[in-house]
Amino acid sequence: MKILVCISKTPDTTAKIAFTDNNTKFDTNGVQWIVNPWDEWFALVRAIELKEADPSITLHLITVGESDADPIIRKALALGGDEAIRINASPAESQFVAHQIAAIAKEGNYDLVLTGKETIDHNGSTVGGLIAGETELPYISLATKLDRQGNTLTITREIEGGQEVCEVEIPVVVSAQKGMAEARIPNMRGIMAARTKPLKVVEPIATNEYTQVIQFELPAPKSGVKLIAPDQVEELVRLLHEEAKVI
């Protein structure tokens, strides 16, 4: 079995969000970069667990990004995985990213493509489904549990108002979320090993442009908090009713 885990580079959760060039570019000044939490904590760790249970599994990591994504993919490799692939291009839009990953997934005959639920910067929740569309593989979204018996996967996913347990034969694309695994911290041996694991750089395939970000905007700043004395809770109720009109 061959597993491909999609790894995205995102700003740290505490990063200050600002824009430059007339609000057309994310201001990367002083920003720390991390592996997207959903990819690291759930998709990658579950893939590593599957490999621990069955060492014959080949586990590859993939990212679409420029060379500044190398340290991030190495961080992911420090947790586990045999090698990484970087598609050498800026991940400008989700269709582009999905087409690149789909091309590798098809060419490499991967049996399980795992993505995170969403990226914490783009917040699309779309790349997994688009990869499934391009590769014409079944797609299971927002999985909270994944078990394997040979070529059959039993997966629990979140649906409106509950959970669905489903069964699917590989090959398949799955997006992973909380519940799938417990986050791990890389150890020294993993970090050392990651330095020498192969990182293949592949040039992107040509695709059409589907969408284009024109400009970013920051929300209007809050006008400031109105403080109410703790013994005046009735006044808060009045304000919520008459001023804010939310109750």
Add this chain to the structure above:
Amino acid sequence: MSILVYIDIANGKIKKSTQEVISYGADLSAITGEKLIGVAIGNCQDQLEELGSFGLQEIVHIGKDSNRNAPAETDAWAIATLAIEKKSATLLFSHSLSGKLLAPLTASRLKAGLVSGVISQPDLTDGFIVKRSVFSGKAFAKVAIKTPTRVLTINPNSYPVKQRNGTAEVTNIALEGPASRVKSISIEKTSGELPLTEAGIVVSAGRGLKGPENWGMVEQLAGELHAALACSRPVADAHWRPHHEHVGQTGVAIAPNLYIAIGISGAIQHLAGVNRSKVIVVINKDPEAPFFKAADYGIVGDAFEVVPQFTAALKKVKAS
């Protein structure tokens, strides 16, 4: 030409977020003159006709085996096929759990540009430009869609529901297309509570409550407000509350009309999931708690005193 809206059904009920998406479609159709068509897949026929009052002009109901009611790849196939037949240039889903499965699969089939998490009507003056929420609610992006067919998912609670005068004609067809390769084994429903993402009011509490045994007063306040419950991440991690109540950057992202945060410090990762709320009330005993900077109303005080008084004050208003 038409606009196609996916009608989301959960546990046999049409979702509030679907009313929002229909309202979005109706406002768009008023500008473009395209027909507004709804597609529903599953067991819901008796509720469909009333959707005309939100602006749908036609509804296609695709019947489906009731114990296979969860959205599946065949549904995306059916939606895409219908979109081609009805010449739909714009397809609308909610950015819900169903939309997150179906929208990308449908967009792929139609080779459509896909924008998720849309929060406002498109600007049509120069192409088709929509605004979406990015950076976990800390910013917005204006995105131009370049393809002739477009798929949008609309963020729940970001578009007002409007009642209109109208009726929709319902046609019934059978679900065709390739069988889903994903076999549904069982569906487990969570209790009848309102999904967090759709709740108009959310009452949330954090580590300041000291322990799970103290949630009674929070539940009472929520009950009085018909609100959904939420919590901060450490609270879910400590199993004081179930994981699905964890809101924030690595939990559920919400945008209710009113968010009440009790004993939550307001860490940046928590704010990232709740900062799109229209009105934020913070109750915290520490005047320096960062949450006050993001709040509209605040009480600096002990939750164990303030929360029961809050519930009592609401009861009093109701009684008068």
